[in-house]
Amino acid sequence: MTCSFFFRIVLIFQHRRLLLALSESPPAPQNIHVDNWLLTWTPASEGDTTYTVQYSRFNNRKWTNVSSCVHISSNSCNVTSTKAEAEHGCVRLRVRAERRGLPSPPVEACSRHGDTCTPDLSLMPGPGSLTVYLTMNHSLAQEYGRHAKYRVYYGKEGEPLLKYEDAEASVTISELQEGQRYCVQVQYRYFKSSIGLPTCTQCELIPESKKDSNQTVILVVGPIMVPVLLIPLIAYFLICKSERIKQWLRPPYELPEDFLESFPEHHLPISSSSPTEECWDVISSISPQE
Missing domain, CATH: 2.60.40.10 (Immunoglobulins)
Known part of the structure; x- marks a missing residue:
């Protein structure tokens, strides 16, 4: 029991000493x-x-x-x-x-400035994306060919730049949150090693998509404009095109060919006998009256 108690005291003392050292x-x-x-x-x-x-x-x-x-x-x-x-x-x-x-x-x-060991870049933000313009014809590429690349680190402003993309020249970073500021830092790479100093962090605001803005305007104005346009149009047709509307609404009517055959003979409303023909004298000539 005594040894265990002594061991705990030592651990507590070392822990406090470590916290004190870190605070200093x-x-x-x-x-x-x-x-x-x-x-x-x-x-x-x-x-x-x-x-x-x-x-x-x-x-x-x-x-x-x-x-x-x-x-x-x-x-x-x-x-x-x-x-x-x-x-x-x-x-x-x-x-x-x-x-x-x-x-x-x-x-x-x-x-802060590009040279033979630090990339020279420019940024162009777009809706949901950020393009990092980098030259392909830099001094390290001339020396090491395609083995010399760029490593583009990026992330939201105020957060660690943990995401990255490797490229030989300009690269576009997609699927970024619109209305947020994103930062970029670029460094040369040779195989798995970093070369020279990275660029200092540069940040840009990702603009909102114009398409989304247009959709917002349509959603707001659409419900207001539809009744305004429909009411005069309906009134015009009801007043000026009433006869035409009645013709459109009148159903087509045509007797089927076997309509009469569907009735029994003694119920037929129409007589089958032919009408009596009248006799007429033929006038051969007409004489003037004296």
Whole structure:
């Protein structure tokens, strides 16, 4: 009983220590982007937080510290030196905050401008869809052919961009909710590896379909216009075309050929004898009266 009680006390103490450590961890850096090889981010509010910048070479998953940007207190770092460390100068960058020896989760950087390592894109929203225009003739495609592709991440604004499509050029994302804002981020891919910096997130509002708007107008105006049009039309036919309407309503009448045969002979209303012929004298000539 004593050992079990002691074991529970140790577990509770370790659990509280872990919660305390997590609460002291600094928040992850935000708004990390590169502009002309100058990496900047939004600093934390605490003054004792430092930052470390790391990079990953092309087709390599290992992250290495940028020597000039380890445990720095500023919110920017010149990463020009990393360009010479990778093939085609394509590297991925990320920043991690640290406070009292406790690191935050690292956050990858994006690029606001397209270059040889970052796609250049433009967006065109449509009813229920969003077209991402991308060029097929980029430098990596010339080097690696169809093995170099785009990975287009997308999702609703404010939500993680978990969905994606791989394409060699422009792509249209369909079945999007109209009236909602959708965001896109694009990055080069070579086989299963990410290449270079992704584009910074761009968002567009998906417009509503004109067809739906027209249907709404029809549903609203239709019940009002139908009586307005029908009442004068009915009145016209009743007043001006009454004789014609009577003719249309008069049923066709025609005796069948076997109508008389259906009656017995003694009930026939029409006599079968022929009418008596009258005799007439033929006048051969006429003489004038004297």
